[in-house]
Amino acid sequence: MGAFQLAIDIRRPPADVFAFIAEPQNMPLWYEAVQQVTKTAANPTGVGSRYEIVRSLPNGPALNDIEVVEYTLKHQVTIESRSGPTPFRYRYRVEPSHEDTTLTLDGNITNAGLPGPAGHLGGIATQLFKHGMQQNLQQLKQILEDPINGAA
Numbered sequence: 001m002g003a004f005q006l007a008i009d010i011r012r013p014p015a016d017v018f019a020f021i022a023e024p025q026n027m028p029l030w031y032e033a034v035q036q037v038t039k040t041a042a043n044p045t046g047v048g049s050r051y052e053i054v055r056s057l058p059n060g061p062a063l064n065d066i067e068v069v070e071y072t073l074k075h076q077v078t079i080e081s082r083s084g085p086t087p088f089r090y091r092y093r094v095e096p097s098h099e100d101t102t103l104t105l106d107g108n109i110t111n112a113g114l115p116g117p118a119g120h121l122g123g124i125a126t127q128l129f130k131h132g133m134q135q136n137l138q139q140l141k142q143i144l145e146d147p148i149n150g151a152a
Contacts, residue, residue: 003108004130008137009099012144015074017101018094020144022077024051024066030140032132033057046071050082057085086110086129103140107133 010017020026023045027034036054043049049068054061064084070091071077078091091106109129 003106004133005104005106006130006134006137007102007104008141009097010101010103010141010144011099012101014094014096014101017103017144018074018077021092021094021103021140022071024049024053024068024079027053030143031136032139035061040065055084062086103137105133105137 025037025039027037033055034053035056038052040050040052041048045068047068047070051066053064053066055064056062062085065082066079067082069078069080069089074094076091076093078089080089081087086109088107088109090108093104093106095102095104107129
């Protein structure tokens with residue numbers, strides 16, 4: 001399908017935003033399609049950490065194996081799917097900004113594994129994923145900026 005980039009300002013210190021976003025087990029809290037995340041290796045979160053995620057897709061539940069492939073403490077984390085439908089690579093970068101923190105997502109997804117017409121939508125599907133991820137980042141912002149429930 002394609003690549004996209006999104007950025008959002010979050011009124012929290014960069015270290016807090018990074019700590020939350022760099023832990024895949026937090027994904028069900030802010031990522032609408034992710035229902036469950038299970039760590040599949042005992043190593044600490046960092047390069048080589050692997051997780052199994054269960055996502056809710058339009059054609060039913062989907063299972064992905066993901067791996068942390070880049071990890072720069074307090075600055076950048078990249079996760080990549082190793083199996084499952086709609087292979088993806090998401091790089092999250094955290095930088096100080098006038099609003100405390102700018103979180104940038106560089107996403108790359110494919111339509112591999114999508115059945116029927118959805119597997120042939122190309123650029124339209126990329127725009128749909130981008131829109132969905134923008135909503136997910138808004139949810140993340142709301143969670144992290146909530147003075148009572150701030151999770152970081």
